[in-house]
Amino acid sequence: MTPExxxxxxxxDSRRDRLLEHAIVEFAEKxxxxxxxxxxxxxxxxxxxxxxxxxxxxxxxxxxxVELMVGRTQTMASAREHxxxxxxxxxxxxxxxxxxxxxxWRRLLVWEALERTTDDIARQDRRLEVxxxxxxxxxxAQESGAVDPTLDPELLCLALVVLxxxxxxxxxxxTMIAGVAPEDPEFETRQTEFLEQLVAHLAPAGxxxxx
Numbered sequence: 473m474t475p476e477x478x479x480x481x482x483x484x485d486s487r488r489d490r491l492l493e494h495a496i497v498e499f500a501e502k503x504x505x506x507x508x509x510x511x512x513x514x515x516x517x518x519x520x521x522x523x524x525x526x527x528x529x530x531x532x533x534x535x536x537x538v539e540l541m542v543g544r545t546q547t548m549a550s551a552r553e554h555x556x557x558x559x560x561x562x563x564x565x566x567x568x569x570x571x572x573x574x575x576x577w578r579r580l581l582v583w584e585a586l587e588r589t590t591d592d593i594a595r596q597d598r599r600l601e602v603x604x605x606x607x608x609x610x611x612x613a614q615e616s617g618a619v620d621p622t623l624d625p626e627l628l629c630l631a632l633v634v635l636x637x638x639x640x641x642x643x644x645x646x647t648m649i650a651g652v653a654p655e656d657p658e659f660e661t662r663q664t665e666f667l668e669q670l671v672a673h674l675a676p677a678g679x680x681x682x683x
Contacts, residue, residue, distance in 0.1 A: 488526050490516040495537045500576040503583030504534050538594040544573055545602050561609045563667050578640055620676040
């Protein structure tokens, strides 16, 4: 049976799909340079040559894995409201911080920063679609009066992403400063409350969103 026939027969549980799922885990754990195609194939329970048949190279597999993750992120984003101008939208830029999908994205971002340059961003065009929507949410909040319109919307979006993700990217610093590990439910509660307070203070003085 050819790989194409196997994919058609198995549908969503095909060998290609299994390779992608295990590749995401391997790349999140070890990055592109450290990931081993032998281990990915072993985890997926397929012959390594099939991996090369589908994706041609480890880099090709990595690109396909990133494409799959971007698609999942867009699916998660499409399930949320956008452009309403409500400030709480700004706290949903990266979705649920403890979602397994977001956890893997976090790790991939760290590896990507270490291994790649800004001139070599995997699936950049597709990823920009996600970020363009999030920046649009910031602008909508500014237009509604919930957020100060003098703030740079792109840098504000970046700042909120950093505030949400940084504790999990540098857990040792988080633990020393906050006195609790970011995986602890206490930290999640404190972080959520802090971000809500911060967003509430982003409204322009005397504006309709000011508190």
